[in-house]
Amino acid sequence: MSKIDKKQEILKAALELFAEQGFHGAPMSKIAEKAGVAAGTVYCYFESRDILIHELFLEVKERINRFLYDRRIIEGTVRERFQTVISGLLRYFVTHPEDFRYLEQFHNSPYGVEYRRIRFFGSTGEEDRMKSLFTDGMKQKVIKDIPMVILFSLTLGPLFDVARDHILGFIQLDDDLVQLTVNACWD
Amino acid sequence: MSKIDKKQEILKAALELFAEQGFHGAPMSKIAEKAGVAAGTVYCYFESRDILIHELFLEVKERINRFLYDRRIIEGTVRERFQTVISGLLRYFVTHPEDFRYLEQFHNSPYGVEYRRIRFFGSTGEEDRMKSLFTDGMKQKVIKDIPMVILFSLTLGPLFDVARDHILGFIQLDDDLVQLTVNACWD
Amino acid sequence: MSKIDKKQEILKAALELFAEQGFHGAPMSKIAEKAGVAAGTVYCYFESRDILIHELFLEVKERINRFLYDRRIIEGTVRERFQTVISGLLRYFVTHPEDFRYLEQFHNSPYGVEYRRIRFFGSTGEEDRMKSLFTDGMKQKVIKDIPMVILFSLTLGPLFDVARDHILGFIQLDDDLVQLTVNACWD
Amino acid sequence: MSKIDKKQEILKAALELFAEQGFHGAPMSKIAEKAGVAAGTVYCYFESRDILIHELFLEVKERINRFLYDRRIIEGTVRERFQTVISGLLRYFVTHPEDFRYLEQFHNSPYGVEYRRIRFFGSTGEEDRMKSLFTDGMKQKVIKDIPMVILFSLTLGPLFDVARDHILGFIQLDDDLVQLTVNACWD
């Protein structure tokens, strides 16, 4: 197994365990075992547990960005682009429940707190595209002139909540529901 | 200090530590110390750490119910009652950030998972009032006929997100913003 | 409840718990609860746990002595007196399994060790009578001239073992078996 | 020190402490210290304290079986074979007082209770040989036809008692006494 493969194997094992058991239920030894390496080996790739957790977050975020980037539409009305992004995200979460669960774990822990702040001061990737989308929308008067952060909360909040309900098995997401959710987010 | 006072003191210390540091960062020893009692004393009031965590959840839930109950309006249009509940909740969270933080911690942990399910099958208290509000709204055709769970996600989701942003200091909630959020939830 | 009653109640509770659960499984709080008194009250009657355990031993020993004393026969051959003592002891243990279990616990613990030594240097009560019985037997040449301690082991050992097997339910002691055991002890 | 050595070192330390101080007086920390390892290391070899205690029992039992197996005589009269086994056991206990003390502790504790029952339903090792010896004896009418369990009690009981008295220093076992005890057991 190449170096990169082994690192990926560890990240994958960590993701699955964190998603299923939470941070608390996934000691380094279990992660190593699931990844098929020795306990000490993990430290060849990640200096500490904290760093592993952070790198995994970046990895997941990057995956989402790549996914959305591939399906992006630059042309079209703000409404259409919004629809694309939101339904894309929703579909991603539904098809990658472990990524979703991990993001939730991460944000809801001391680890994630600092990232909320970083988000506020700007970051790279998908969020930028989202922001420019909102900015365009506001310019065209199709989106109300609300502080950006609130906009984020209002649109992404329901998205996360619906995704969570789906993953927990409370609801079954079909195309109609996706559409419904997107509409709700838009409204 | 009376027995009840001491129990409250422990709950208070636990709430603050859990809210600030998460479950992981708040060992029983710290809770005891912050409450001004010996380590063993906590076990006079709570059989185990898990039970303390659960009782604290019930306590917080109860506080919220009491708060909303005191400000409830039974008369009025669905829209007005909705406004009352939502803005009430928002105000509660903003003025009781530790309760809010704790609820988040709790729901996002193995402890809280079972409660999501319980919520689904109905429970007592505020959620019932919320449901009947939604039911009334749907009957009067002022609320779209969407599955109840989704409705919860769509309305409470933004509420939680905005509250979180305020508590984290990203935004300053004023009356305008509260109104804005309520409107968004309603939409 | 009089003072003496209360002390007896505590001893009784301790006996039952120690017999059933062993020393390890019977904390002072349980003993107090079973005795119907508060935890602190036990310390009005027994300075410490160790002292309670020792006094309970003396109590049990005393009960056995009284039981045998009531049924003693001074007249008769050595063989007859031996038969009386041994079958009496056996019957006592069978009808008082908790006393028996306690004695076993006690002797098989750091607490009991010193009493083995004391026994060696002589003590009061039943053992004296047993000794004089053996001495008489040896004088009359009906008992082999073996060191007293060995004699004790050889005669009381089987007795304890049979009693234990009965209490544990491995065997059912009837008159025949009692007789058999007495004979074996005598042999 | 090799892995096996370290495991043996821990078992040895545990044996000595349990024999000297009883289960109660030998916490894991002391065992580890005596074995010359860190506290956590014990758990590399034994999942829990209970498991350590059980494995130590098996270890001691195995040692005794090996010892007797090496000195076994298959030929000879029942009386001779009996003599070999009993005096062998006695010598073993006298030369391995810690093993003896440990067996006593073990059987007289919640841990050992289940083994009494197992013994009853048969087990491997030395006890089988003992049983077949008794069976042969009964067939040849040199041993009375008594239930097997009683026979065990009657023969092994004195053996244990004499061994205990020797180990506690009450008596000095010499060849004569060994012979005497064997005779007594046989009778």
Next chain:
DNA sequence: AATGAATGAGACTTCATTCAT
């Protein structure tokens, strides 16, 4: 004498991390 809440030492156990191989 009696209470029982409170104490705190100490027990068992887990696990992130290190390091000799």
Next chain:
DNA sequence: TATGAATGAAGTCTCATTCAT
């Protein structure tokens, strides 16, 4: 690089004992 045995700090919980009431 990789290993995995070893470490030991830290966590949860128990319980004999004390003491203000």
